[in-house]
Amino acid sequence: MQIKELDTPFVLIDLERMGANIRDMQQIADLGRVRLRPHAKTHKMTEVATLQIEAGAVGVTVAKLGEAEVMADGGVRDILIAYPIIGRRKIERLAALLPRAAITLAVESEEGIAAAAEAGRLAGCRVAVLIEVDSGFRRVGVKPEAEFLRALAARITEESSLELKGLLTFAGQSYDTESDEERRRIATIEAGTVERLAAMLEADGYRMEIVSAGSTPSSRFVAGLPGVTELRPGTYVFGDLMQVKLGAHELDRCALTVYTTIISRPAPDRAVVDAGTKLFSSDGEDSPIGTGRGYAIGHPDVTLEWMTEEHGMLRLDEAARGLRIGDRLAFIPVHCCGVINMTDRVAAVRGSEVEAIWNVAARGKFQ
Known part of the structure; x- marks a missing residue:
């Protein structure tokens, strides 16, 4: 099938660009002599996870238990759940999942430790856990102080169904930086925090x-810093305008686009496409290159100015005013993770050909 035969709006994944992104991040990990465990919340598809693992990733990271269940269903056998598991129903679901894959859990509270231990008892196995440490983002994670780490480590070792494997952190404040110098500084703090605390716990036995x-x-700054053994990037697999702004991706390497049709030309300098916030989502800020809520590939003179739920309003500079109703435009979105969670299917494309239609199997798995 040709791309032009797809009904719109549709999300396209450029296989060549995605493949290059996967290889490049794997090379960063390999050169830094660290393992790569990509975050699957970006793509939510076992097909993509399989490609990452075939390229050298040790497994995947997920946010929610529902994503872990989908990845296990798709044959992924090494899964880190980097999110607190709290509540009886989730404990039971986790217990059912444990025999199906090598599961590692992030914990950062007494309640989280108790939940993980109960799941292990129900499943009749030991559960690997990492203590999550806050390295400055102030979301979840224990304070990076000796007394807190030692208390949680001791609590974990009291549970025969748990095995303490190490530490985990996420420096989400790197998303608010303006320069590589700032990102390098935050990466140094991120790595240094967990290196110091890991050394302390090692000394404790x-x-x-x-x-x-x-x-x-x-990740490009963290890889190779002392003490870090594993990287967990996610958005790199597709890229988006947010990552272009952060210097972590190049515009011509972004692999995910929203394929649209112009449905209205209400004025010479205006057009409307058939996708709005229910596909693009409303995540993130405007394009760093001055094209609004997206970038129309091949049309820098088009600005995705604003959106309602099902409409995307374009402002057309002089050079773009030849666009007509029925013409197709492909947009790089501001935030690819938000787009993926808005669609049931994506088209995996190579050149002008659609090679496959993939189901976004973990879409909406927020429990």
Whole structure:
């Protein structure tokens, strides 16, 4: 099938660009001599996870238990759930999942430790856990102070169904930076925080097999820093305008686009496409290159100025005023993760050909 035969709006994944992105991040990890465990919340598809693992990733990271269940269904056998598991129903679901894959959990509270331990008892196995440390983002994670780490480590070792494997952190503040110098500084703090605490726990007799850090903006700086053993970037696999702004991606390497049709030309300098916030989402700020809520590939003279739920309003500079109703435009979005969670299917394309239609199997798996 040709791309032009697709009904719109449709999300396209450029296989060549995605493949290059996967290889490049794997090379960053390999050169830094660290493991790569990509965050699957970006793509939510087992097909993409499989390509990442075939390229050298050790497994995947997920946010929610529902994503972990989908990845296990698709044959992924090494999964880190980097999110607190709280509540009886989730404990039961986790217990059912444990025999199906090598599951590692992030914990950062007494309640989270108790939940993980109960799941392990129900499943009749030991559960690998990482203590999540706050390295400055102030979301979740224990304070990076000795007394808190030691208390949680001791609590974990009290549970025969748990095995402490190491530490995990996420320096999400790297998304608010303006320069590589700032990103490098935050990456140094991120890595230095967990390196210091891991060394302390090692000295206390705990084995720190995994020290996990890194996001798409920070991984190129974190890789190879002392103490870090694992990277968890996610958005790199597709790229988007947010990552272009952060210097973590190039515009011509962005692999995900929203394919649209012009449905209205209400004025010479205006057009409307058939996708709005229910596909683009409303995540993030405007394009860093001055094209509004997206970038129309091949049309820098088009600005996706604003959106309602089903309409995308374009402002057309003089050079773009030849566009007509029925013409197609492909947009790089501001935030690819938000787009993926808005669609059931994507078209995996190579050149002008659609090679496959993939189901976004973990879409909406927020539990």
